[in-house]
Amino acid sequence: MGKRVGKQSIKLDSKPKIISTYSVVGPKEGDGPLGKYFDLVLKDDLNGQKSYEKAESSILYNAITSCLKLANLKESDVNYLLAGDLLNQISSSNFAARDLDIPFIGLYGACSTMTESLGLGALLMEGGFANYIIAATSSHFSSAERQFRFPLEYGSQRHPTAHWTVTGAGAMLLGKEGNFPCITYVTTGKVKDYGITDANNMGASMAPAAIDTIKQHFLDTGRTPEDYDLIATGDLGKYGKDITLKLLKEYGYDIEKTYIDCGDEIYGTNQEVNAGGSGCGCSAVVDCGYIYKNIMSGKLKKVLILSTGALLSTTSTLQGETIPGIAHAVSIEFGE
Amino acid sequence: MGKRVGKQSIKLDSKPKIISTYSVVGPKEGDGPLGKYFDLVLKDDLNGQKSYEKAESSILYNAITSCLKLANLKESDVNYLLAGDLLNQISSSNFAARDLDIPFIGLYGACSTMTESLGLGALLMEGGFANYIIAATSSHFSSAERQFRFPLEYGSQRHPTAHWTVTGAGAMLLGKEGNFPCITYVTTGKVKDYGITDANNMGASMAPAAIDTIKQHFLDTGRTPEDYDLIATGDLGKYGKDITLKLLKEYGYDIEKTYIDCGDEIYGTNQEVNAGGSGCGCSAVVDCGYIYKNIMSGKLKKVLILSTGALLSTTSTLQGETIPGIAHAVSIEFGE
Structure with missing residues (x-):
C-alpha cells in the first residue's frame, strides 16, 4: 500500500x-x-x-x-x-x-x-x-x-x-513484475496562475507550476536535487527553463547540474522553433524515447519527470483570462 | 484493498x-x-x-x-x-x-x-x-x-x-469515516461506437455504452437488476432510455422497474426540452441532489449510477466521424 x-x-x-x-x-x-x-x-x-x-x-x-x-x-x-x-x-x-x-x-x-x-x-x-x-x-x-x-x-x-x-x-x-524501471513517488500538482496573458509565452505561464511541484516534491519526500541524475520538465522551452532554474535557486534548490527541459532538447538550434517544443507529445516522446532508453541502458538511475500544462483555451484567452499552469511529477528509479 | x-x-x-x-x-x-x-x-x-x-x-x-x-x-x-x-x-x-x-x-x-x-x-x-x-x-x-x-x-x-x-x-x-452512503463497486467503461452520425441524437449514440457497462457490471459482480432500488443513467433522454431498456431485455436483463434516466427526469413535459436534459451537469445534479438525498433519507438503499458521455467534437463531426460513447458505473449503498 x-x-x-x-x-x-x-x-x-x-x-x-x-x-x-x-x-x-x-x-x-x-x-x-x-x-x-x-x-x-x-x-x-x-x-x-x-x-x-x-x-x-x-x-x-x-x-x-x-x-x-x-x-x-x-x-x-x-x-x-x-x-x-x-x-x-x-x-x-x-x-x-x-x-x-x-x-x-x-x-x-x-x-x-x-x-x-x-x-x-x-x-x-x-x-x-x-x-x-x-x-x-x-x-x-x-x-x-x-x-x-x-x-x-x-x-x-x-x-x-x-x-x-x-x-x-x-x-x-x-x-507489476520483472526487472524494469520502477515508479517510486507521484507528486500531484496544483493549478498555479501568475498572471501571464501572452499565449505566445507559454513557458512563462507554466514555469510557476513546475517550480511549485518540484519544490513540493523535495519538501514531501525529503529528497534534494542531488538525489536525481536527471530532472526533466515537459515543455517550458528555453525561456521557461531559465525562469524555473532561477526561481528554484531563490527557493534554495539548485537543480542546474541535472536539469533539462524536454521542449528545449527535442529540436536543434537550426530548426527554427524559437522557444522550443511543446504539446503533450513533447514530454511524452522524450520520456518514452530518450529518458526511458537511457534508464534501461543504465546511464540514468534516478529520474524525476514533470510534464507541464498551460490550461488555456482560445475562449478563455479571448475573454481576457490569464493562463493557469499545472505540473505533475513522477520519480522513476532503476538498478540500485 | x-x-x-x-x-x-x-x-x-x-x-x-x-x-x-x-x-x-x-x-x-x-x-x-x-x-x-x-x-x-x-x-x-x-x-x-x-x-x-x-x-x-x-x-x-x-x-x-x-x-x-x-x-x-x-x-x-x-x-x-x-x-x-x-x-x-x-x-x-x-x-x-x-x-x-x-x-x-x-x-x-x-x-x-x-x-x-x-x-x-x-x-x-x-x-x-x-x-x-x-x-x-x-x-x-x-x-x-x-x-x-x-x-x-x-x-x-x-x-x-x-x-x-x-x-x-x-x-x-x-x-473514510462516518455513517454515510458507501461506494461498493466501480465499473469502468469502454468506448463504444455503433455508427450514429447525428449530433442531434446523442441518446442513441450513448445508449450502446450504457448498455455495455450495465451488462458488464452485472456479469462482473454477479448482481442482477433486482439487487438495486434504482438504476440511473446520465443523460440518454427518452429515446436513449427506450433503446437501453429494450436492448438490455434482449441481453436478458430487465431493469424496467427500477430504471430512470437523469436527463429524462430533470425537466417537466411542459418545459420544451425535446429528448430531455444532457451535459455533465445533468447526472451530476440529479445524483448529488435527488438521488443522494433519497439515499440519505432511507428511501433508496442500493443504487447504481452511470453517467454517459458522447465523445464527439465539432471537428470530428465535420470530418465525418461517427459519435462514440462511454459510460462508467458506481454502486452506492446505505443502511443495510
Whole structure:
C-alpha cells in the first residue's frame, strides 16, 4: 500500500514497473538531436490519414498498440487506458480508445498529460486494481496550430517566445513484475496562475507550476536535487527553463547540474522553433524515447519527470483570462 | 484493498463514504420536477459573471466549496480534486481549480464525468492515498450551445431528438469515516461506437455504452437488476432510455422497474426540452441532489449510477466521424 508523504506526494511501496514504452514522432522531430531515440519516425506527418486530427489519433493508437506488442500482451490483458490530448474534447484519445478493447479513463491536463496519466496509472497499480495499465498522450503540430493559433495557410510569423507543438505520441505500459524501471513517488500538482496573458509565452505561464511541484516534491519526500541524475520538465522551452532554474535557486534548490527541459532538447538550434517544443507529445516522446532508453541502458538511475500544462483555451484567452499552469511529477528509479 | 471482480469492475472493501454533496442549478432546472432537491437554484444563469463560460466555472467553484463547507472541512484537508467539463480544454474546471488550493486531476469524459470522477476518486480512497477527495463536474446550457451547436442569437429550431444541456454543477466529497452512503463497486467503461452520425441524437449514440457497462457490471459482480432500488443513467433522454431498456431485455436483463434516466427526469413535459436534459451537469445534479438525498433519507438503499458521455467534437463531426460513447458505473449503498 502506498502512503502519503507530505502534502502532495505518494510513496509507492509496490514500485509499479514501466515494462515497455513506445514513441512515434513526425519528420521534424526525427531530424532533431534526439531522433535516434524514437521508435518510429513518420515520413509524412499525415500518416496516410485525411486530416491532421485523424493523423494525431492514428499515431496515438500506433504508440499504444506497439507498446503492447513489445511486451507480448493483448488489449484484453490491460485493465485501464489513461489518455488525453490537446484537441477539443480530447478527440485524438477518444477515437484511439474507440478502436481498443480496454476500459478507458479520459484525461485533460494539456501538456501535463504524460505525467498525469503515468502518475494516476501508478496509483491505480499500487492500489492493486490492475495487472497492466497504459498511460499515453499525443499532440500534432498541425492540429494544434489550427485549433489554438491560426489556419496553417496564413503562414503567420511566429513570436520569438512561441513554441513549436511536437508531432508525436508516447505510450508507457505499467506492470507489476520483472526487472524494469520502477515508479517510486507521484507528486500531484496544483493549478498555479501568475498572471501571464501572452499565449505566445507559454513557458512563462507554466514555469510557476513546475517550480511549485518540484519544490513540493523535495519538501514531501525529503529528497534534494542531488538525489536525481536527471530532472526533466515537459515543455517550458528555453525561456521557461531559465525562469524555473532561477526561481528554484531563490527557493534554495539548485537543480542546474541535472536539469533539462524536454521542449528545449527535442529540436536543434537550426530548426527554427524559437522557444522550443511543446504539446503533450513533447514530454511524452522524450520520456518514452530518450529518458526511458537511457534508464534501461543504465546511464540514468534516478529520474524525476514533470510534464507541464498551460490550461488555456482560445475562449478563455479571448475573454481576457490569464493562463493557469499545472505540473505533475513522477520519480522513476532503476538498478540500485 | 479493493479487488478486481470480472473484467472491468473493482469491489471496494474499504467502502469509501460520500460525506457531502452539493448541487447548483439554473432557473429552468429549478423549475423542473426535481427543483426542490437542488441545494441552490440560480435566479440568473450568468451568476453575476460577464460570460456563460465564466458563469459555468463559478457555479462549479460554488458547488465544490459549498460541499466542503457542509462537511466543515477546508481546502487544505482535501488531497485530490477530480473534475472536468464539456468546454474546450475543460476551462470551467481549470479555472475553478485555479482558485482552489487542492492538487488537481483534470478529466475529460464528456457527460460521463460525474461517475468518471467519482469512480476514480473512490479507487484513490480505496488505495489509501487520500483522506478526502472531491469529485465534481459542470455544464451550462449557453456555453455548451454556442460551443457545440449554434450561436444563441440564431434562435435555431431544435431537432425532436435534441437534448437541452443542463445548467448545473455537482460536487461530491469522499471520506473514510462516518455513517454515510458507501461506494461498493466501480465499473469502468469502454468506448463504444455503433455508427450514429447525428449530433442531434446523442441518446442513441450513448445508449450502446450504457448498455455495455450495465451488462458488464452485472456479469462482473454477479448482481442482477433486482439487487438495486434504482438504476440511473446520465443523460440518454427518452429515446436513449427506450433503446437501453429494450436492448438490455434482449441481453436478458430487465431493469424496467427500477430504471430512470437523469436527463429524462430533470425537466417537466411542459418545459420544451425535446429528448430531455444532457451535459455533465445533468447526472451530476440529479445524483448529488435527488438521488443522494433519497439515499440519505432511507428511501433508496442500493443504487447504481452511470453517467454517459458522447465523445464527439465539432471537428470530428465535420470530418465525418461517427459519435462514440462511454459510460462508467458506481454502486452506492446505505443502511443495510
